[in-house]
Amino acid sequence: xxxxxxxxxxxxxxxxxxxxxxxxxxxxxxxxxxxxxxxxxxxxxxxxxxxxxxxxxxxxxxxxxxxxxxxxxxxxxxxxxxxxxxxxxxxxxxxxxxxxxxxxxxxxxxxxxxxxxxxxxxxxxxxxxxxxxxxxxxxxxxxxxxxxxxxxxxxxxxxxxxxxxxxxxxxxxxxxxxxxxxxxxxxxxxxxxxxxxxxxxxxxxxxxxxxxxxxxxxxxxxxxxxxxxxxxxxxxxxxxxxxxxxxxxxxxxxxxxxxxxxxxxxxxxxxxxxxxxxxxxxxxxxxxxxxxxxxxxxxxxxxxxxxxxxxxxxxxxxxxxxxxxxxxxxxxxxx
Numbered sequence: 001x002x003x004x005x006x007x008x009x010x011x012x013x014x015x016x017x018x019x020x021x022x023x024x025x026x027x028x029x030x031x032x033x034x035x036x037x038x039x040x041x042x043x044x045x046x047x048x049x050x051x052x053x054x055x056x057x058x059x060x061x062x063x064x065x066x067x068x069x070x071x072x073x074x075x076x077x078x079x080x081x082x083x084x085x086x087x088x089x090x091x092x093x094x095x096x097x098x099x100x101x102x103x104x105x106x107x108x109x110x111x112x113x114x115x116x117x118x119x120x121x122x123x124x125x126x127x128x129x130x131x132x133x134x135x136x137x138x139x140x141x142x143x144x145x146x147x148x149x150x151x152x153x154x155x156x157x158x159x160x161x162x163x164x165x166x167x168x169x170x171x172x173x174x175x176x177x178x179x180x181x182x183x184x185x186x187x188x189x190x191x192x193x194x195x196x197x198x199x200x201x202x203x204x205x206x207x208x209x210x211x212x213x214x215x216x217x218x219x220x221x222x223x224x225x226x227x228x229x230x231x232x233x234x235x236x237x238x239x240x241x242x243x244x245x246x247x248x249x250x251x252x253x254x255x256x257x258x259x260x261x262x263x264x265x266x267x268x269x270x271x272x273x274x275x276x277x278x279x280x281x282x283x284x285x286x287x288x289x290x291x292x293x294x295x296x297x298x299x300x301x302x303x304x305x306x307x308x309x310x311x312x313x314x315x316x317x318x319x320x321x322x323x324x325x326x327x328x329x330x331x332x333x334x335x
Contacts, residue, residue: 222251
């Protein structure tokens, strides 16, 4: 299916070039991008009849443009809404935010189409779960995800009621894991563009913000969680999905069963050992021995502190430990 054209018209050549490059590098961005520095150049350009979306700087736009397009979106430079009939996108914001807003606009359309890219290569699911509290599970999961994302397309999902990481919280309400679940159930045919619009980045790692109202997740059934993971896998967008899991969800053991590998952080104090023993007894009692077999226990080394920002989790003592773990796993899979 031939992609439609997004015409980016902006007199600031550096801005237009950098934004165009960023959007075009986004996997499966639904438009081919053509850049113009002004309306005259746009008129002289070929394929005008094929322009599906015109993204035009406020400084060069006027209502009587002699160009017919499917949709016109204004790159707002003044902060004022001068033409209320047009969709406005703030020009001076991160390119990632512009990308998300454009994808959201696309998902609203009746003709929105995103192919499922699954090519037979199975998405691997890696679970992080420990019955021991305050064991740095989220820090471990994010470090693992950041390092994995250096070579593979990786998505991180957090299932805790209170993630405890302000950097992960959504920039605005209604853009988190609960929203992704809603899209899966209510707008199944537009799930992929909706998901791509929700995804944010820390370094190279993609993530969907944890649910702000985390206690609502207790009402999500095990079947719905499994359906969500299936939908993400079938989209073909990711090689790995990292699950930062919590027992405050239905179907935890079934989700762990879906994982190709489970990491459990452990401690040596008596209470921690008792919790792990009880958990493993439950696995045996309910015939989840396969989960126990694929679980690797990890005792974190002593380290001074974590980097200040999640994007920097690829450095430091914990990163060295996780990197060795990943390399060891890779060697075992080859043998």
